Amino acid sequence: MDRRQVLKYFEENKDFFENTIYPNIEKYRKGNMSLRITDENGNVVSDAKIRIKQKSHNFRFGANIFMLDELETEEKNDLYKEYFKNTFNMATLPFYWDTCEPEKGLKRYDKDSVKWYRRPPIDLCMEFCKENGIEPREHALAYEHHFPKWLADASVDVVKKELEARIKEMAKRYADKINTIEVTNEMLWNHRVTEFYDENDYIEWCFKTVEKYFPNNHLVINEYTEAFWGENCRATDRYYAYIEANMLKGAKIDAIGAQYHIFESRENELKKSDYLYNPICLYDHMNLYSSLTDRLQVTEITIPAYSSEKEDEEIQAKLLEYLYSVWFSHPAMEQIIYWNLIDGYAFVDDPTPETIRRTQGNMTIGENVYYGGLLRFDMSPKPALIALQNLINKKWHTDLDLTLNDEGRVDFRGFYGEYEAEISVCGKTITKKFKLSKGENNSLNLNI
Numbered sequence: 001m002d003r004r005q006v007l008k009y010f011e012e013n014k015d016f017f018e019n020t021i022y023p024n025i026e027k028y029r030k031g032n033m034s035l036r037i038t039d040e041n042g043n044v045v046s047d048a049k050i051r052i053k054q055k056s057h058n059f060r061f062g063a064n065i066f067m068l069d070e071l072e073t074e075e076k077n078d079l080y081k082e083y084f085k086n087t088f089n090m091a092t093l094p095f096y097w098d099t100c101e102p103e104k105g106l107k108r109y110d111k112d113s114v115k116w117y118r119r120p121p122i123d124l125c126m127e128f129c130k131e132n133g134i135e136p137r138e139h140a141l142a143y144e145h146h147f148p149k150w151l152a153d154a155s156v157d158v159v160k161k162e163l164e165a166r167i168k169e170m171a172k173r174y175a176d177k178i179n180t181i182e183v184t185n186e187m188l189w190n191h192r193v194t195e196f197y198d199e200n201d202y203i204e205w206c207f208k209t210v211e212k213y214f215p216n217n218h219l220v221i222n223e224y225t226e227a228f229w230g231e232n233c234r235a236t237d238r239y240y241a242y243i244e245a246n247m248l249k250g251a252k253i254d255a256i257g258a259q260y261h262i263f264e265s266r267e268n269e270l271k272k273s274d275y276l277y278n279p280i281c282l283y284d285h286m287n288l289y290s291s292l293t294d295r296l297q298v299t300e301i302t303i304p305a306y307s308s309e310k311e312d313e314e315i316q317a318k319l320l321e322y323l324y325s326v327w328f329s330h331p332a333m334e335q336i337i338y339w340n341l342i343d344g345y346a347f348v349d350d351p352t353p354e355t356i357r358r359t360q361g362n363m364t365i366g367e368n369v370y371y372g373g374l375l376r377f378d379m380s381p382k383p384a385l386i387a388l389q390n391l392i393n394k395k396w397h398t399d400l401d402l403t404l405n406d407e408g409r410v411d412f413r414g415f416y417g418e419y420e421a422e423i424s425v426c427g428k429t430i431t432k433k434f435k436l437s438k439g440e441n442n443s444l445n446l447n448i
Contacts, residue, residue: 044408048425062090171213222257317383344377
């Protein structure tokens with residue numbers, strides 16, 4: 001099979017990119033800015049040169065941070081941190097209840113907590129994020145499939161009581177530090193730990209309870225790949241229908257999350273490319289769900305390479321470039337989160353030392369078979385990582401050298417985010433910070 005066939009829907013819809021995707025990026029991700037430079041006496045400075053440097057994006061590009069300080073060597077751990085902070089401004093943190101509290105009362109939040117594979121302590125992740133200007137993202141507060149086993153035989157009332165206590169504790173620790181709170185995840189997966197999963201009020205109860213303790217945070221619902229991208233693109237689709245129903249019951253669902261894991265064989269990937277790799281189809285689904293809220297998130301992404309062969313890795317990179325462009329261009333999209341940064345460290349159900357030893361770097365086991373990371377197991381960057389960094393740090397990034405006009409002003413158009421202006425005049429350079437924000441009057445007077 002020629003895997004290049006999976007690119008056909010992107011390549012056959014170049015007009016859609018030229019007429020919709022690229023113009024929408026220009027329209028929705030950038031804004032006009034006017035800067036006027038004056039001296040300490042308020043006089044116009046017109047003989048200065050100015051360099052505009054974007055320092056950060058308002059849009060959130062992220063990945064999970066599940067392997068923070070979890071790798072076999074310090075060299076690998078250091079490289080992981082470098083690649084992460086040089087690529088992303090958001091990190092998904094592992095709030096799985098079964099590993100945050102594996103035994104009742106045994107909490108794993110402090111940075112020196114006992115180690116657990118792919119589940120670094122929350123406070124360790126928070127520290128890394130704070131040090132590197134990365135926004136933390138909570139995943140997932142009421143994810144029933146990862147409720148602790150010590151609750152398995154509990155009554156619904158007991159589960160609600162324990163879950164509310166957990167939500168209250170999480171709010172006390174993190175409500176003022178984490179804005180995005182992912183409340184429920186994968187409710188269409190027919191597997192449960194407790195009887196509460198079967199209750200009709202599960203989603204409504206979870207969102208209303210979380211809202212009580214996180215009143216100022218953005219609450220997110222999340223679902224698996226096919227539920228968002230693979231159904232009929234109608235209001236009767238299961239995910240759409242249950243979101244709408246719970247909104248009508250008063251659930252505060254601020255943002256809608258959609259996974260995008262291509263955990264398929266090569267043959268099935270090609271079969272499903274008519275909708276998963278069709279930019280028009282992807283846009284139709286985003287349009288549908290944006291009728292419920294103007295905030296969408298692609299929460300978990302795995303784009304397979306299937307091998308370390310040069311062509312396979314290049315196709316993975318090309319798919320990533322196309323997909324990120326489609327998602328970034330939609331006005332309702334606000335976050336795009338890749339999943340595993342490195343090949344060879346897949347999720348395992350039994351995180352014992354023997355299982356970990358057997359699976360790490362073994363590309364024939366579990367999710368490793370998809371080669372879906374952005375780094376190879378040896379930490380070398382794949383073309384997919386380079387493509388993503390080129391998009392975020394170059395193509396979708398604003399750096400300009402400008403000259404003030406006679407009125408001491410420069411006008412430019414740039415991507416929304418935080419900036420520095422380096423103003424050179426009379427043999428000295430002065431640096432000023434400013435923001436270019438959507439929906440605001442982006443006209444500033446910088447006094448030097």
